[in-house]
Amino acid sequence: IGRFDTFSKGGIYKSNHLIKSALEELGHSVVSCDSQAEGFLPPKGADAAIIYPGDPNRPDFEHADQKIKAIRESGIPVLVNLSYNTKRERSAEIVDRILQYNSDQELPPVYLMTFTDVALSDSALSQISDFIVPMPKTITGDYRLLSLPEFDEREGIVLGDAAKLCNLDITGIDIRPYIAECKKLLPHVKLYAFKQYGGSENIPGIEAIPYMKEGFLDWVAGRRLFVCLNTITTFEMTPTEAQFVGTPVVYRPMPQSLSEYVGRSGVCVTSPQEFAQMCAWLYNDKFAWTSYSKLALSNSATNDEESLRIGIETSLRRVVFKIKAQK
Numbered sequence: 001i002g003r004f005d006t007f008s009k010g011g012i013y014k015s016n017h018l019i020k021s022a023l024e025e026l027g028h029s030v031v032s033c034d035s036q037a038e039g040f041l042p043p044k045g046a047d048a049a050i051i052y053p054g055d056p057n058r059p060d061f062e063h064a065d066q067k068i069k070a071i072r073e074s075g076i077p078v079l080v081n082l083s084y085n086t087k088r089e090r091s092a093e094i095v096d097r098i099l100q101y102n103s104d105q106e107l108p109p110v111y112l113m114t115f116t117d118v119a120l121s122d123s124a125l126s127q128i129s130d131f132i133v134p135m136p137k138t139i140t141g142d143y144r145l146l147s148l149p150e151f152d153e154r155e156g157i158v159l160g161d162a163a164k165l166c167n168l169d170i171t172g173i174d175i176r177p178y179i180a181e182c183k184k185l186l187p188h189v190k191l192y193a194f195k196q197y198g199g200s201e202n203i204p205g206i207e208a209i210p211y212m213k214e215g216f217l218d219w220v221a222g223r224r225l226f227v228c229l230n231t232i233t234t235f236e237m238t239p240t241e242a243q244f245v246g247t248p249v250v251y252r253p254m255p256q257s258l259s260e261y262v263g264r265s266g267v268c269v270t271s272p273q274e275f276a277q278m279c280a281w282l283y284n285d286k287f288a289w290t291s292y293s294k295l296a297l298s299n300s301a302t303n304d305e306e307s308l309r310i311g312i313e314t315s316l317r318r319v320v321f322k323i324k325a326q327k
Helices: 013-027 059-073 088-101 117-121 123-131 178-185 218-219 239-241 271-283 286-303 306-325
Strands: 047-050 079-081 110-114 132-134 157-161 190-195 209-210 225-226 250-251
Touching: 013 088, 013 306, 047 059, 059 079, 079 306, 088 110, 088 123, 110 117, 110 123, 110 306, 117 123, 117 132, 123 132, 157 239, 178 190, 178 271, 218 239, 225 239, 225 271, 239 250, 239 271, 239 286, 250 271, 271 286, 286 306
Parallel strands: 047 079, 079 110, 110 132, 157 190, 157 225, 190 209, 225 250
Antiparallel strands: none
């Protein structure tokens, strides 16, 4: 249950469809439903339910929350994504919700779905550690077969989504010092931000690129670097997708996603000065760029949904095993 018919521009919509297709490719029967759909009836005899809507303050979450109750009353355990982002306030909210869900022990349990194992050792979630089940993020590898541009055929640096760059609740920092330092070292290089979610954000010194329903990664393949300055979201999918077209990634620490899914195949930075130095080095040094481009392509094969789909089944089997162990 998630974004199957609504919010079609976002990564959650894409992930829900990929999860469904991955499980079907493994031979499972999957019933899908939009989180906001009316008249929902839980399917009889289901082994488990995955609930993946927007975060708890998004409009579709309330509808999904209502479906959780109906699912549990039908005897089906639940694996729910509550948008774990390592932020203290969100972690406290997650703990409260999971404890509240599971206070009624007559009903099947509700487990927390995360995209890395970090949550298992996060002290902020220690009260619910037995209810945490990591599941691989679904990242599509459809673009690995492209004829990719070489170093000299690429230009510019992608800074991600414009709306997110302007949101302190997502970046956790003022990005202007990062942009200023980068401009000092790369004054003639174009900086781009795409408008995936619309909005009127115009960031000085950054060229806005309209939303592309098709061909987005073809465009990214023509850029020399992909940068992610966000740290406070559940997952940043576009940097991992950029690796499928051999575009090196520079990112800030993000243990709940990029630190694991990109890791050493990209460059992690912690200050505006370090950010600018690494961007300038990779942008101008063909050997360094080529090395990280090869690392990106190699890592993309590891992150490919086709490679990780068995991990989705593993997570569901953990849910079933946990229930049997409790009995």
